[in-house]
Amino acid sequence: MHDRHSPAPVLIFSYGNPSRGDDALGPAIFDLLDQRQRQTRDLDDVDLLTDFQLQIEHAVDLENRQYVLFIDADVSCAEPFELRPLQAERDDSFTTHAMSPAAVLAVYEQINKNAAPPAYLLTIRAYEFGLGVPMSAAAGKNLQQAFQYVVAGRWLREAQTQVFKNIDPEHIAEKNL
Amino acid sequence: MSSALETAANPQDQTRIVIEPLTRVEGHGKVTLLQGKNRNIVQARLHITEFRGFEKFIQGRPYWEAPVLVQRLCGICPVSHHLAAAKATDMIVGARELTPTAEKIRRLMHFGQTLQSHALHFFHLCSPDLLFGFDDEVRHRNIVGVIEDYPEIAKQGVLLRKYGQEVIRVTAGRRIHGTGAIPGGINKSLSLDEIHYLQNDIAQMIDWAQGAVELIKKVFFEQYDYHVAFASIESNMMSMVRADGAFELYHGGLRARDHTGKAIFDHIDYTHYNDYIREGVKDWSYMKFPFITSLGEDDGWYRVGPLARVNNCDFFTTPLAEAQRLEFMAIGKGLPIQSTLAYHWARLIELLHCTEAIAGLLGDSDLMAKDLRTKGELQSSGTGVIEAPRGTLFHHYEVNEEGIITKASLIVSTTNNNQAMNESIRKVANQYLDGHRLSEALLNQVEVAIRAYDPCLSCATHAIGKMPMELNLLDENDVLIDRLEKRVTGQINRTL
Numbered sequence: 138m139h140d141r142h143s144p145a146p147v148l149i150f151s152y153g154n155p156s157r158g159d160d161a162l163g164p165a166i167f168d169l170l171d172q173r174q175r176q177t178r179d180l181d182d183v184d185l186l187t188d189f190q191l192q193i194e195h196a197v198d199l200e201n202r203q204y205v206l207f208i209d210a211d212v213s214c215a216e217p218f219e220l221r222p223l224q225a226e227r228d229d230s231f232t233t234h235a236m237s238p239a240a241v242l243a244v245y246e247q248i249n250k251n252a253a254p255p256a257y258l259l260t261i262r263a264y265e266f267g268l269g270v271p272m273s274a275a276a277g278k279n280l281q282q283a284f285q286y287v288v289a290g291r292w293l294r295e296a297q298t299q300v301f302k303n304i305d306p307e308h309i310a311e312k313n314l
Numbered sequence: 315m316s317s318a319l320e321t322a323a324n325p326q327d328q329t330r331i332v333i334e335p336l337t338r339v340e341g342h343g344k345v346t347l348l349q350g351k352n353r354n355i356v357q358a359r360l361h362i363t364e365f366r367g368f369e370k371f372i373q374g375r376p377y378w379e380a381p382v383l384v385q386r387l388c389g390i391c392p393v394s395h396h397l398a399a400a401k402a403t404d405m406i407v408g409a410r411e412l413t414p415t416a417e418k419i420r421r422l423m424h425f426g427q428t429l430q431s432h433a434l435h436f437f438h439l440c441s442p443d444l445l446f447g448f449d450d451e452v453r454h455r456n457i458v459g460v461i462e463d464y465p466e467i468a469k470q471g472v473l474l475r476k477y478g479q480e481v482i483r484v485t486a487g488r489r490i491h492g493t494g495a496i497p498g499g500i501n502k503s504l505s506l507d508e509i510h511y512l513q514n515d516i517a518q519m520i521d522w523a524q525g526a527v528e529l530i531k532k533v534f535f536e537q538y539d540y541h542v543a544f545a546s547i548e549s550n551m552m553s554m555v556r557a558d559g560a561f562e563l564y565h566g567g568l569r570a571r572d573h574t575g576k577a578i579f580d581h582i583d584y585t586h587y588n589d590y591i592r593e594g595v596k597d598w599s600y601m602k603f604p605f606i607t608s609l610g611e612d613d614g615w616y617r618v619g620p621l622a623r624v625n626n627c628d629f630f631t632t633p634l635a636e637a638q639r640l641e642f643m644a645i646g647k648g649l650p651i652q653s654t655l656a657y658h659w660a661r662l663i664e665l666l667h668c669t670e671a672i673a674g675l676l677g678d679s680d681l682m683a684k685d686l687r688t689k690g691e692l693q694s695s696g697t698g699v700i701e702a703p704r705g706t707l708f709h710h711y712e713v714n715e716e717g718i719i720t721k722a723s724l725i726v727s728t729t730n731n732n733q734a735m736n737e738s739i740r741k742v743a744n745q746y747l748d749g750h751r752l753s754e755a756l757l758n759q760v761e762v763a764i765r766a767y768d769p770c771l772s773c774a775t776h777a778i779g780k781m782p783m784e785l786n787l788l789d790e791n792d793v794l795i796d797r798l799e800k801r802v803t804g805q806i807n808r809t810l
Contacts, residue, residue, distance in 0.1 A: 156371070156386035188490055189389030193437050194430075194475045227441070247440070248469040268367040268387075 144201040145184040149287065151208035152188050158270035159263030162210040162280055163187065165272065166261070169284045179288055191236040196244040202254040206292055207238040208283070210276070211260035217279035220292050222299070223256045257296050259283060345760060346598075347743050355747060358740035360732075360764070361599055372722035377406050377696075377713050381495050384709070388770060392490065393427035393482055394702035394727075397564070398709040400495035401698030405585070406713055408690025409498035415683040416499035421564050422675045423485035423494055424700065425668045428563060429519075430478025431703035432620075432665040435658055435768070436526040437471025439464075442533060445658050446541065447762035453537050460532050467529065470522045474665070477519050481672060484508045499687030509676055516673045520634070523666040527638050530662050534655070542645070545654035545738040545763040548573040549615065550606060551622035552730070554701050557581065559628030561635075561667065563701040569626050570606055570616060575650050578606055584699040587708060593725070603732050604725055615733035618705025619767065620660035625650040630663075632670035638663045654738045657766045692717075702727050704768055728770040738763045752798045754806045 149170060153163030167187035174180040186198055191207075199205055207223070228240030236244075242253040261283045265273045272280070286292060348357035368387055375383055380399040385392035397420060404412065412420070438444050442461055448454040461467070479489060484504065486492025494500055534541050552570040556562040567581035568590070579590055594603035594611045605614030616622070625643075630636040642663060645651060651660075675681065695712045705727030712721040742763045746756040799809045 154386060154389055156383075189392070192390075192475070193434065193472050194479060196472060197476055244468070244472065248472055269371045 145182050146203040147183045147206070147293070148186065148198060148202045148204075149183055149206045149208065150186045150195065150198065152191055153210055154189055156269060158265040158267050159210050159272055159276040160266050161272050162261045162263055162276055163208055165280055166208055166284055166287070169280075170287065173288055191238060191241050193236065193241070193244050195241050196248060199241070199245045199254060199256070200249070204293060204296060205254050205256040206259060206287070207256065208259045208261065208287070209238070210263035212263050214260040214262050216262045217282040218259055218261045218286065220257055220259050220295060222296070223258050225253050255296060257292060259287070259292060345739060347740075347747070349747070353747070353749060355740050355743040358736045358743060359598060360735050360739060360769070368724050368726075369722040372711070373719055375719055376717050377403050377711060377719055378497055378717065380711065380719065381497070382491065382493055385491060390770065391427060391431055391703055393423060393486065393492070394700060394707055395709070396486070396492065397424055397495055398698040398700050398702075398707050400497065401565070401700065402696040402709045402711050403497035404698070405696030406693050406711065407497045408693055409688045410690060411688065412499055413683075413685040413688055414680045415503050416686055418675055418678055418680050419485050419500050419503065420495055422672060422681070423482060424564050425672045425675070426478045426481025426485065428703050429481065429665060429668040429672070430475045432661045432668070433471050433474035433478060435661050436474060436665065437468055439526070439529060439533070440468040440471070445762070445765060446533060446655060447544070447759050453540065456536050457533055460529070460536055464525070464529050467526075470525070474519060474522055477515055481512060484512060496687065498689045501686065503683060503686060504681045506682060509681060512672070513676050516669065516676060520666070520669040520673060523662070523669045524634060526662045527666050530659050531641070534659055541655045542653045545742050545766065546652050547654065547734065547737045547741055548652055549617045549734050549737070550578060550609070551625050551650060552606070552616045552618055552706060553623040553626040554584070554699065554706060555581070555627055561623060561627035561630045565700070568699075568706070571626055571650065573650065573652065575648070578608065584708075585697040587697070587699065591725070601729055601732050602725075604730055605733070616730070617734045618727055618730040619657065620664050621651065621657045622705065623701060624660040624663055630667050632667050632674070634670055635663055635667035638666060654763060654766045657768075704728060704770060705730050726770060728767075731767050731769065735764065735767050735769060738766070754798065757798055757806065
């Protein structure tokens, strides 16, 4: 178990707007993971962070990590969720308001002059993003499956082996690491 | 200064060019250019649909929830909405004057918010092509050469932002979803430890902010004529100023000046903003088009934000920012600065002011006092206006006897700049559109013009991945005749 005053080896960073329908998937999984971390030792070596959006200052949160998992809502990924590795990539879009996780990695490398820690993106399938709209039932179901997958540590095993299998919801809740 | 946007004759004879970002979430920006027979761009339309539902989101909720609730409206500047809502609810609870502690902590929070927001532009200076654009290799080489003398700017930009976030965390209680401001005041003062924590780094922040202003001046002057002319438009400007004319972000009267600097109105009590500003509606946009009532819809549009604020104020209260303001204003030779790219310069002068102002406030013992809240006789409505990082932000609520908000009216900063952004895009498009064939230069320069205003395109939510753009050229029969696509890798392909 790591010293809570220093960064944990693993960072799980989930993000989104809690009041934007399924965009709440990011903060919702943060709440579930945070509760699990407080109640059990399942996530002892993990730091949990959440925010509305990714921005340049989040590059600082990646320092001294062995692995980073970003979690976001996505309308185009497969159900219930997908995991994929990330590569650092500069963001040159026309707005400064939000960054991709790959762009945050690029900022990390820019300011630290070394490679970013291995990072992965878990996208949870989302459907509806209306302001003030509650999370859809389908997204809520995907959220629960993604939560079990993360808590079980499957993402980390797939990251360590670099074998990203299709997710079988029937076998998500494997034994914890 | 009449607008040609809505005056295109015989629209059936025009050619429409659509620049559309491809995102996972519907509702982000889209640019449509309408080309006349003489190949001039006669209309430019930046479509922003993200502001739909803001007012409905607030209506039906108790007024005391508003300062927390409205932070959900915007992921990039939630504190601006938080404070505007707090000011509106101050009026509702009859708090005519806040305690010194409450006002100073709110101001500190607001300086932190503006600092962290503006620091993003400092960071982006390390990629000057994003902010200033390049239309030839010589310019590119010269400006990159200037930037190379500042190898630490990216890190400084990140750490300045981080510092601003810490100011917000300390004053609002949390990094996000803070509850610092409440109707009639604030919910906590600062401890001596918190003040010392923020004081530890503030001298460094001031130093970096000074460096940022010096750097952007060098970049601006490196290609002075080009930067002055790019997307430059003659506009009115509106902002808040203090009673003595000083630069003001938190509380003051409204001042509007025309493109020559002549006063249109001054020191207006913002609770009567409806008497001076109206909102036009276009059938092609969800976003409204505010204009100064006395000038009418065609001539009354205006700009807000850093460029307007620095142009409009008589002085800064902090010495380093004031010295920079004087240099800035000197290029106008007595007239307001109308260069759209000067937004970036003005933004960094404001960044410097924020660091100085934070340093000053951190030495004020009122921050630790315990008199946090005032109230008076309940009112049926309230208006809160602040200068958000991107410009003037209006919140107006009406409540019933149970304290439920029955009506909410918002004008966000980007809406205030709506027409001005279209005008700047049109200016750029006329310069870079070569006949009926789209070019990478056109697409890039339209993006540069948009970035100068830093519109709140993603108020609603983050967007996964970058925001690639698609540039379509349609003829008068809506037949696609050319298309450029900017992929997530930044690669631009002709896809037709």
